[in-house]
Amino acid sequence: MGKIKVRDRNFSVSIPEAKIKARVAEIASQISKDLKDKKPLFLAVLNGSFIFAADLMRGIDTPCEITFVRMASYEGTASTGKVHQLIGLKDDIKDRTVVIIEDIIDSGLTMKSLLQMLAEKQPRDIRIAALLVKPGNLKVDLDIPYCCFEIPNDFIVGYGLDYDGEGRNLPSIYTVTD
Numbered sequence: 001m002g003k004i005k006v007r008d009r010n011f012s013v014s015i016p017e018a019k020i021k022a023r024v025a026e027i028a029s030q031i032s033k034d035l036k037d038k039k040p041l042f043l044a045v046l047n048g049s050f051i052f053a054a055d056l057m058r059g060i061d062t063p064c065e066i067t068f069v070r071m072a073s074y075e076g077t078a079s080t081g082k083v084h085q086l087i088g089l090k091d092d093i094k095d096r097t098v099v100i101i102e103d104i105i106d107s108g109l110t111m112k113s114l115l116q117m118l119a120e121k122q123p124r125d126i127r128i129a130a131l132l133v134k135p136g137n138l139k140v141d142l143d144i145p146y147c148c149f150e151i152p153n154d155f156i157v158g159y160g161l162d163y164d165g166e167g168r169n170l171p172s173i174y175t176v177t178d
Contacts, residue, residue, distance in 0.1 A: 011174035028059025048103030051160035
């Protein structure tokens with residue numbers, strides 16, 4: 001499927017499924033190597049990261065745990081600039097190594113808010129694993145040691161990312177064309 005339609009918008013494939021799978025496997029291998037013997041807690045940010053988190057976790061070969069939070073800053077195709085924590089963290093992360101799993105870092109505001117919330121809980125270390133980063137749109141400085149792909153400031157769907165709830169199930173990542 002090179003071209004698709006989701007709701008009222010047309011999209012074309014920008015990152016094919018095979019390329020995504022290969023890069024996620026590389027990142028999982030790097031995390032496993034970097035965090036061996038640390039028993040990291042992976043913190044997947046819902047909804048968009050669920051597919052990335054599942055594929056990433058299958059590639060981790062060191063003891064670990066996973067939990068989920070839900071944050072929101074999007075409406076339709078644009079960031080609102082306001083971050084809302086919808087489901088909070090219940091795990092004790094004091095002195096733990098935490099790896100945040102995020103689908104896309106756009107402005108960075110959601111991530112900054114999450115990092116501030118987590119810092120209050122005194123983890124030993126916080127690292128970020130992002131499927132996609134839009135460096136041209138970042139409004140804050142972030143250290144993202146595990147980035148799969150840097151992309152332009154285009155609207156995308158697929159591999160967990162949606163357009164008003166649709167398109168998450170697509171195995172590739174598609175960029176809007178209209």
